[in-house]
Amino acid sequence: MTALHREAGYQALRGTRSSARSRPGPARRHASRRTRRFALNGIGVVVALVTLFPILWMVSTAFKPPSELYSLTPHPLPAHPTLGNFTAVLNGQAAGLGISFWIFARNSLYVTVVTVVLASVVSLLAAVAVARFRFRFRAAYLIMLLIVQMLPAQALVIPLFIDFRGIGLLDSLTGLILIYTAQALPISIWLLRNFVAAVPRDLEEAASIDGAGPVRVFWRILFPLVAPGLVATSIFSFITAWNEFIFALTFLLNDQSKFTLPIYVQFFFGKGTADWGGIMAASTLYTIPVMLFFLFVQRRMVGGLVAGAVKG
Amino acid sequence: MAETVESPGRRRLSPPAVGARPDQRNRPGLLARAGRRRAASAPGANRPGQARAGAFIRRHRLGPYLLLLPSLIGIGLILAWPTIQVGILSFQNFGLGQLSGAAPTQWVGFSNFTNILHDPEFWLALRNTVVFAAAVVVLTLLIGTLVGLLLHHLGRRMATFVSSATLLAWATPVVSASVVFYWLFSPDGGIVDWSLSKLPGWLGGGAHWAAFNWTTSGALPAYTVLTFIVVWMGFPFIAVTVLAGLKTIPAELIEAARVDGASPWRSFWGITYPLMKPIFLVLLLLSIIWDFGVFTQTYLITGELGNRDEYNLSLYAYDKAFTLPPSYGLGAALALILTVILLITTVGYVRASVRQGAIS
Numbered sequence: 126m127t128a129l130h131r132e133a134g135y136q137a138l139r140g141t142r143s144s145a146r147s148r149p150g151p152a153r154r155h156a157s158r159r160t161r162r163f164a165l166n167g168i169g170v171v172v173a174l175v176t177l178f179p180i181l182w183m184v185s186t187a188f189k190p191p192s193e194l195y196s197l198t199p200h201p202l203p204a205h206p207t208l209g210n211f212t213a214v215l216n217g218q219a220a221g222l223g224i225s226f227w228i229f230a231r232n233s234l235y236v237t238v239v240t241v242v243l244a245s246v247v248s249l250l251a252a253v254a255v256a257r258f259r260f261r262f263r264a265a266y267l268i269m270l271l272i273v274q275m276l277p278a279q280a281l282v283i284p285l286f287i288d289f290r291g292i293g294l295l296d297s298l299t300g301l302i303l304i305y306t307a308q309a310l311p312i313s314i315w316l317l318r319n320f321v322a323a324v325p326r327d328l329e330e331a332a333s334i335d336g337a338g339p340v341r342v343f344w345r346i347l348f349p350l351v352a353p354g355l356v357a358t359s360i361f362s363f364i365t366a367w368n369e370f371i372f373a374l375t376f377l378l379n380d381q382s383k384f385t386l387p388i389y390v391q392f393f394f395g396k397g398t399a400d401w402g403g404i405m406a407a408s409t410l411y412t413i414p415v416m417l418f419f420l421f422v423q424r425r426m427v428g429g430l431v432a433g434a435v436k437g
Numbered sequence: 438m439a440e441t442v443e444s445p446g447r448r449r450l451s452p453p454a455v456g457a458r459p460d461q462r463n464r465p466g467l468l469a470r471a472g473r474r475r476a477a478s479a480p481g482a483n484r485p486g487q488a489r490a491g492a493f494i495r496r497h498r499l500g501p502y503l504l505l506l507p508s509l510i511g512i513g514l515i516l517a518w519p520t521i522q523v524g525i526l527s528f529q530n531f532g533l534g535q536l537s538g539a540a541p542t543q544w545v546g547f548s549n550f551t552n553i554l555h556d557p558e559f560w561l562a563l564r565n566t567v568v569f570a571a572a573v574v575v576l577t578l579l580i581g582t583l584v585g586l587l588l589h590h591l592g593r594r595m596a597t598f599v600s601s602a603t604l605l606a607w608a609t610p611v612v613s614a615s616v617v618f619y620w621l622f623s624p625d626g627g628i629v630d631w632s633l634s635k636l637p638g639w640l641g642g643g644a645h646w647a648a649f650n651w652t653t654s655g656a657l658p659a660y661t662v663l664t665f666i667v668v669w670m671g672f673p674f675i676a677v678t679v680l681a682g683l684k685t686i687p688a689e690l691i692e693a694a695r696v697d698g699a700s701p702w703r704s705f706w707g708i709t710y711p712l713m714k715p716i717f718l719v720l721l722l723l724s725i726i727w728d729f730g731v732f733t734q735t736y737l738i739t740g741e742l743g744n745r746d747e748y749n750l751s752l753y754a755y756d757k758a759f760t761l762p763p764s765y766g767l768g769a770a771l772a773l774i775l776t777v778i779l780l781i782t783t784v785g786y787v788r789a790s791v792r793q794g795a796i797s
Contacts, residue, residue: 165587168587183617183620195625254500254501266505267796269512271787273512273516273517279775280772281523310512371755394619401623404620412610416605420604
């Protein structure tokens with residue numbers, strides 16, 4: 126659509142402008158544009174395939190029986206596809222843990238959902254404060270958010286390990302939720318404040334003239350209008366919680382039934398069994414939900430990211 | 438709060454606030470606020486305690502601070518205070534004894550830092566970190582910008598296809614990406630070694646590539662694999678951001694340059710680049726921050742602390758802090774060095790953001 130419009134714009138512009146200059150005839154110009162489009166599409170296909178290759182290879186390996194994995198000539202697609210790798214992962218035989226994939230999936234899902242909800246609530250409150258009020262330390266707070274989101278987890282993990290050991294939050298999903306929520310807050314607040322600021326103030330004021338209190342104004346007016354923004358920002362808390370590695374690796378020491386998915390995949394990988402079919406099946410199952418989620422919210426995310434990344 | 442218990446009718450009937458200037462009467466916001474303030478302090482409110490609290494909050498303008506409070510607690514306890522603790526720990530000898538409380542705190546001054554600076558492994562890790570970050574930042578920005586430009590010039594359907602593909606790379610969790618690339622580069626059955634061994638010699642291929650072990654043969658091969666992973670995961674963000682920036686440039690500008698005979702190369706450096714410079718600056722700083730001290734990928738690819746000559750600063754710090762016998766103080770000193778380097782970059786990022794009007 127936009128590309129077509131732009132193309133039309135080009136032609137219109139060229140029609141009015143190029144008369145003064147000597148330019149190739151229309152037929153030749155048309156042909157050269159077709160070649161150009163063809164070349165661009167070719168490059169596009171190559172870029173997409175190269176980008177997709179590791180993912181395709183992961184999925185294809187997951188369906189390969191052991192005999193095909195170590196054959197002297199690897200084939201892109203399994204000759205005799207099998208679900209054996211997936212069954213072994215799902216029934217818990219694969220990594221030798223005897224714990225089903227579903228347990229780890231449940232842990233990850235629990236941690237992720239609670240993190241997303243907590244981070245959304247806390248960051249929406251803060252976003253309203255930042256977008257709707259002028260107060261002292263407002264600029265300082267915003268700058269603090271920018272700085273704090275850069276603090277490296279590799280550094281924080283050392284004192285937090287000591288602190289959480291002291292209060293009994295090691296080997297606990299609650300401990301991870303607290304950390305992931307805090308980690309997700311800066312970017313969530315930063316992005317959400319743009320969405321809150323975009324809601325016209327008049328709407329709220331009109332509602333409060335009609336007698337709605339701040340709580341009602343919030344739920345009836347602000348919340349529905351900010352909801353798309355909440356979806357966009359929740360992607361970031363989702364990714365934080367679903368992908369996080371270093372804290373889970375360090376804190377989940379003794380209780381394997383508490384492993385989140387990345388730690389399960391790491392454990393399986395780190396055993397050095399070279400059961401690549403099984404490892405790829407596990408990481409496929411771990412990866413697919415995020416990919417679906419990403420594709421589902423693609424538009425919103427790009428919009429939110431751009432608002433956050435380009436403007437801040 | 439008081440307003441919730443109030444009947445809507447009463448509000449509408451109430452006269453304009455005393456002292457309100459005539460020109461303010463028609464301004465709903467001010468009126469509502471004035472009315473609300475008065476209603477909240479009215480003695481007849483149904484829930485006097487709540488009403489009083491509401492009035493107190495409003496009188497002292499505590500609203501925004503109360504709204505910020507949960508986020509401040511979370512960030513303070515989980516991000517800010519531990520950063521200070523890193524600083525404190527780095528001047529202590531903190532091991533298993535201190536962790537269990539059996540041994541008293543030992544302040545050791547700068548000895549953690551002098552130990553580190555005299556450790557050749559630190560300088561090796563620093564070199565690996567800096568060289569890797571430089572290579573990856575340049576490659577990610579370059580490839581990301583090129584793909585962004587490509588997306589900008591593709592037709593709609595093709596652009597959707599390519600951007601969906603890059604989105605999938607972006608969506609892949611770090612652990613999955615690391616494990617998959619490890620398998621691609623694996624010496625037994627990996628596709629990369631197989632392909633290289635089949636390549637003709639003049640292209641650098643040959644039988645010696647068969648069963649070449651990328652991850653245990655020193656820093657260069659290991660970080661080559663890591664470069665692939667980090668660039669693969671990182672370029673989509675750059676591409677999408679560059680694309681968004683390109684869309685803000687008026688098409689007429691580029692077209693005018695083209696009509697005047699400028700090559701695409703010249704119009705990029707003459708128009709696109711100057712207009713997008715702030716975006717590139719932010720992307721550069723963000724990339725430096727993200728690619729400096731990459732932990733997860735490095736941990737998994739270099740064999741989970743198995744190859745000391747392949748350490749970067751993050752792995753080195755983690756190894757000092759968590760490999761038995763743990764030395765949290767030494768690890769913290771290293772973590773502090775890492776944090777300071779990143780914070781210096783962050784200052785640039787914050788300044789760039791402020792200059793772009795992000796703090797408004």
